[in-house]
Amino acid sequence: MSVRISPSILSADFVNLERDLGRISDADLVHVDVMDNHFVPNLTLGLPIVQRIQEVSALPLDVHLMIDDPDTWAPKYAETGAFSVTFSAEAAADPKKLARDIRSTGSRVAVAVKPGTAIEPWLDMLDDLDMILVMTVEPGFGGQSFIEAAMPKLAAARRAVDASGLDVWLEVDGGINEQTIVTAVRNGADTLVAGSAVYGKADGPTPNERIAALRRAAGPVA
Numbered sequence: 434m435s436v437r438i439s440p441s442i443l444s445a446d447f448v449n450l451e452r453d454l455g456r457i458s459d460a461d462l463v464h465v466d467v468m469d470n471h472f473v474p475n476l477t478l479g480l481p482i483v484q485r486i487q488e489v490s491a492l493p494l495d496v497h498l499m500i501d502d503p504d505t506w507a508p509k510y511a512e513t514g515a516f517s518v519t520f521s522a523e524a525a526a527d528p529k530k531l532a533r534d535i536r537s538t539g540s541r542v543a544v545a546v547k548p549g550t551a552i553e554p555w556l557d558m559l560d561d562l563d564m565i566l567v568m569t570v571e572p573g574f575g576g577q578s579f580i581e582a583a584m585p586k587l588a589a590a591r592r593a594v595d596a597s598g599l600d601v602w603l604e605v606d607g608g609i610n611e612q613t614i615v616t617a618v619r620n621g622a623d624t625l626v627a628g629s630a631v632y633g634k635a636d637g638p639t640p641n642e643r644i645a646a647l648r649r650a651a652g653p654v655a
């Protein structure tokens with residue numbers, strides 16, 4: 434099986450989003466970064482725009498919430514028809530209830546952990562999760578460098594998921610390129626977010642060609 438590639442539209446042209454969505458037709462998912470200027474020091478887009486992206490996207494939406502109070506807001510994003518909604522571990526008040534609320538909409542649910550956040554508590558609730566997102570940058574901005582120090586945590590998550598027998602995906606987000614994707618996959622990732630590596634440059638290969646190059650670099654996963 435190939436890895437799943439989830440291009441982040443954070444690096445797309447927000448005025449030409451529909452056009453830029455069409456340029457990643459070979460991807461598996463579309464990664465939508467929602468930032469509120471509270472949980473992270475950056476502001477991107479909110480619920481009305483996610484609703485509209487959902488209407489025009491041919492690919493399933495992988496919504497990554499970097500917002501305060503996901504307990505209130507995440508179910509509303511799930512209700513747009515998103516394929517998957519990821520809340521930030523550090524912001525959730527009642528993660529088990531939140532995971533249930535998101536799943537009750539039909540969406541998959543994931544938790545994201547910042548580079549400095551322990552993963553162990555989340556490995557104790559794998560039953561409640563469809564995916565874990567290991568952040569390999571401090572959330573807030575595209576174009577940052579991959580933090581390799583997050584890899585032991587990813588490897589621990591891979592061991593726990595394999596031991597559980599559950600089909601929980603392991604996603605990595607931040608600084609993924611043709612080199613770092615190899616490290617992430619070797620440590621257990623099966624779903625890779627890439628923003629600047631897919632959309633970052635106006636000249637050279639197209640976004641779909643960059644997606645193919647990332648898949649080739651990653652090689653097959655078990």
Ligand SMILES: O=C(CO)[C@H](O)[C@H](O)COP(=O)(O)O
Nearest residue numbers: 572573575576607608628629
């Ligand atoms: O969640 C994010 C930042 O908080 C983005 O998804 C991520 O940074 C993607 O951008 P790049 O691939 O350029 O690092």
Ligand SMILES: [Fe+2]
Nearest residue numbers: 466497606626
């Ligand atoms: Fe993201």
